[in-house]
Amino acid sequence: MTAITGQKDEKRGQTARRRNTLMPSRLTIALFLLPAFLLYTIFMIYPLVQALIFSTFEFNGLVRGAFVGLQNFEQLFTRYPISEQLPRAFVHNVYFFIGTMLIQNTLGLLFAVLLHRPRFGKRFFRVVFTLPYLISPLVVGYLWSLMLNPLFGPVNATLRNLGLGSLARPWLGDPATALPVVILVNAWMWVGFPMLLFGAGLAGIEDDLREAARIDGASNWQIFRWIEFPLLTPVIGIVTVLTFIGNFNAFGIVWALGGVDGTPAGATDVLGLVFFRTAFRGGADAFGLASALAVLMFLFIFTVSVLVQTWFRRLESRMQ
Amino acid sequence: MRALKIPKFTFTGIGTNGLLIVYAAVVLIPMFIVVTNTMRPTREIYREPIGLPSTINFDSYVTAWGEANFSLYFMNSMVITVSSVTLATAAASLAGYILGRYDFRGSRFFSSFFVAGLTLPFRLAIVPLFLLLNSLGLIDNRIGLILVYAATGIPFSVFILSAFFRQLPQELSEAARIDGANEFVIFSRVMLPLVRPALATVAIFQFVPLWNDFFFPLILLRSTDKWTLPVGMTRFFGEFQTDWSTLFAGLVITTLPLVVLFLSATEQIISGLTAGVRK
Structure with a gap:
């Protein structure tokens, strides 16, 4: 290192020509790019493109059959039971998204605002609130399924000890409470994420304005409502899109809380589980149907993400 | 600014600290219960889901690591x-x-x-x-x-x-x-x-x-x-x-x-x- 830095000054005059004279050969460039390119193209891009093609083919087990046009797509909406499970799971995902926006992201924003101001224990709270994000969604799900167990779960035990035994219930066994519980458990896991994003957004706002x-x-509230909140619009946009993508891809946490079928009675069934069951618990033609479902989910998630982003960008430019 | 019409609303120091501490408890208590319950025999957990271990006992880790194939x-x-x-x-x-x-x-x-x-x-x-x-x-x-x-x-x-x-x-x-x-x-x-x-x-x-x-x-x-x-x-x-x-x-x-x-x-x-x- 010292030898190199020692020569630095002598050679500085040559830097202007670097793009032409020092460009590595094409072979060198190719060799540097090759490992990443191969890995990424073979195991990521190629399967994604193929999913599009497979959605229009008939499958018999692992063997691809004839081209069938849009028949797989039609089957998704006409063949029982998927024709019933798909709309139901979709509605659950929508509730999941709305609930998460209202509970998790509002709390995240509140914590970000409170922790942005100088405060004792700021770092401690920030670390603690981010901690559950590190745990595997599956582990979070199992952890809370034990916590919420009707007989031996600490949650009901606490309620009974507080004399609120009438509130104790089989949280995950009752179709009325199962999905709200999933939303809350998911929020428990992720709340640190919007908090950190909003925190970074708040740190980017000039103190002169405040x-x-x-x-x-x-007052603090007025500063938040009329200065900080409008300036956070781009971050709110990012958080909304990421929440949307995350909720529509939910899998591990719902699996651990409600199993592969979204028990009780499909109350916690979401698109991620329907997709898994269609592909790997279906009949002989499962792969065609699952590919069609993958294409629909991709189109939906992609379109909504783009729309939300455009909407927030317009909101942002209108404010300036 | 229309700000003057907004009713004055400020979090008192106690209120905000209280909220942060309560939520920190919501995060940490389940984790604490998990860790303490690994040291309590299952019979005891069934009888009283929350409680401190009466003895320090790591049998559950031995079972999970060995018998349950976690290793x-x-x-x-x-x-x-x-x-x-x-x-x-x-x-x-x-x-x-x-x-x-x-x-x-x-x-x-x-x-x-x-x-x-x-x-x-x-x-x-x-x-x-x-x-x-x-x-x-x-x-x-x-x-x-x-x-x-x-x-x-x-x-x-x-x-x-x-x-x-x-x-x-x-x-x-x-x-x-x-x-x-x-x-x-x-x-x-x-x-x-x-x-x-x-x-x-x-x-x-x-x-x-x-x-x-x-x-x-x-x-x-x-x-x-x-x-x-x-x-x-x-x-x-x-x-x-x-x-x-x-x-x-x-x-x-x-x-x-x-x-x-x-x-x-x-x-x-x-x-x-x-x-x-x-x-």
Whole structure:
């Protein structure tokens, strides 16, 4: 290292020509790119493109049959039981998304605002609130299924000890409470994520703005409502899109809380589980149907993400 | 500003601190219950779900580690995750170096080609991926899973590493070149050591989701002796249904490596999570 840095000054005059004279040969460039390119193209891009093609073919087990046009797509909406499970799972995903926006992301924003101001134990709270994010979604699900167990679960035990025994119930066994519980457990896991994103957004807002408002007599709430919140619009957009993508891909956490079939009575069934069952618990033609479902899910998630992003960008430009 | 019409609303110090402390309890108490219950016999947990262990007893860990095969799952998870992260980081640093340092014909295309993978819902490609691995004889094979995982790590790693390589001063590589070093030597001896912090970030950010992933091993691995922790967990929760003490120990064993990782690299993880927001 010292030898190299020692020569630095002498050679500085040559830097201007670097693009032409020092460009590595094509072979060198290719060799550097090759490992990443091969891995990524063979195991990621190629299967994604194939999913599109497979959705229009008939399958018999692992063997691809004839081209069938849109028949697989039609089957998704006409063949029982998937024709019933698919719309139900879709609705659950929509509830999941709305619930997460209202509970998890609102809490995340609140924590970000509270922890942005100088405060004792700021770092401690930030670390603690982010901690559950590290745990595997599956482990989080199993952890809470034990916590919420009707007989031996600490949650019901606590309620009974507090004299609120009438509130104790089989949280995950009752179709009325199962999905809300999934939303809450998921929020417990992820709340640190919007908190950190909003926190970074708040840190990017110039303190001069807050100071000026404070001198004008604005309260903390007014500063938040009229200065910080509007300036957070781009971050709210990012959080909304990421929440949407995350919720529509949910798998491990729902599996651990409600099993592969979304028990009780399909109350926690979501698209991720339907997709898995269609592909790997279906009949001989499962792979064609699953590919069609994959294409639909991709189109839906992609379109909505783009729309949400465009909407937030327009909102942002209108404010300027 | 219409602000004057808004009723004055300020959180008192006590109120906000109270809220933060209550939520910290909501996060920490379940974790505390999990850890304390690993040290209590199941009979005791059934009688009183929350309580401090009367004796310090690690039998549940012994049962989970041995009888419930967690030693096996743990080793599989470790081998698969570490190999995937190493492979992806090595491949991505080569590509990130050449894309970050040189403007050659096609460099823009390759950059956006790799970055596109950040937004693709890869799991939806599981059917073609399954058939591809099947035709290569890589179903129920740890190498198959490692290759898939490494591929998923490429977009993020290339993106981050090429940005870091781009920032390094040009003079360093020129000096080495004049000393007669070829491109690979410049890369590995001069440039790579300088992006070590970025390599750490990239490695951590691949490690966590791969260690936690349940979807791919569930589908791509069949025999129990190849299972990773999350898949092993599903069988474990069926088999040890009535042995809560061991169930709790299983949760702890699965999560422990990540807690260690988090506590030793908190700043890197938090700054990486917010990388998309800071400009």
